[in-house]
Amino acid sequence: MTEVELIAACREGSSRAQKLLYERFAGMMLGVCLRYLRRREDAEEALIVGFTKVFRALGQYRHEGSFEGWIRRIVVNEALGMLRRKEPLHMAIDDLTYDVPATAAEAESQLNAQDMMALLQELPAGYRTVFNLYALEGYTHPEIGELLGISEGTSKSQLSKARAMLQRRLAVAGAQARPTSTTLYSY
Numbered sequence: 001m002t003e004v005e006l007i008a009a010c011r012e013g014s015s016r017a018q019k020l021l022y023e024r025f026a027g028m029m030l031g032v033c034l035r036y037l038r039r040r041e042d043a044e045e046a047l048i049v050g051f052t053k054v055f056r057a058l059g060q061y062r063h064e065g066s067f068e069g070w071i072r073r074i075v076v077n078e079a080l081g082m083l084r085r086k087e088p089l090h091m092a093i094d095d096l097t098y099d100v101p102a103t104a105a106e107a108e109s110q111l112n113a114q115d116m117m118a119l120l121q122e123l124p125a126g127y128r129t130v131f132n133l134y135a136l137e138g139y140t141h142p143e144i145g146e147l148l149g150i151s152e153g154t155s156k157s158q159l160s161k162a163r164a165m166l167q168r169r170l171a172v173a174g175a176q177a178r179p180t181s182t183t184l185y186s187y
Contacts, residue, residue, distance in 0.1 A: 003067055011058050022051055025068065029075045035132045036079040038121055042086055043079070050078035076137060080129070080147060087125040119169050127162035134159050 001009070001020060009017030026047065033043035033050075053074050061070055120128055129148065133139040134155070139147070144155040 004063070007058060007061065007063075007067065010055065018055060021054075025071055026051070028068070029071060032072060032075055032137075033079045034117070035120060035136060036076070036083050036129060037086065039086075042082055046079045046082045047075065049082075050075035053078065072137070076133075077147075083125060083129060115173065119166060119173065122169065123162055123165060126158050127165060130155055130158035131162035131166070 001017070006017055006021050006024075010021055029050065030043060030047050033046045034040065037043040037046060050071075054071050057074065061067065120131070123131065130144055133144045133147065134141070141152045141155040141159075144150070145152045148155070150158075
């Protein structure tokens with residue numbers, strides 16, 4: 001079934017089509033929710049509520065832009081709403097300036113996606129949220145400011161601090177992942 005046919009069947013109230021649509025996009029959208037919410041249960045709840053909103057709003061989808069992007073926007077908004085309810089978005093957590101060395105490319109390459117996700121989850125809620133919205137979702141700083149009720153400057157500051165914290169943690173993780181000389185040459 002094509003995407004257009006699937007949308008039309010969902011609009012007509014077909015439960016089979018709704019199930020297919022959910023199965024087609026749920027895994028990807030759960031990943032989106034997990035980037036914002038620390039607990040899997042919260043991410044799953046945001047996903048379910050988000051899809052409920054998707055099904056209710058299908059009549060408003062105008063086939064302009066990607067359907068996946070339209071769903072993603074709804075799910076991101078739901079995840080942000082849940083984040084506001086579950087975790088305080090402390091936007092100015094630390095005002096310290098860090099001297100952040102450049103991270104060696106090998107440190108990043110030694111980490112798998114799951115390790116990177118764990119590093120992202122360790123960021124304070126404000127840093128993590130702005131980083132996700134900017135770096136992964138492609139929102140601009142003015143859009144982030146509007147979504148989160150913060151200034152554009154605060155959004156930029158949070159992104160900078162998130163990147164610095166991630167670079168420090170990547171450097172540590174990379175150093176821990178490097179084999180020592182004794183392990184390289186022990187026979």
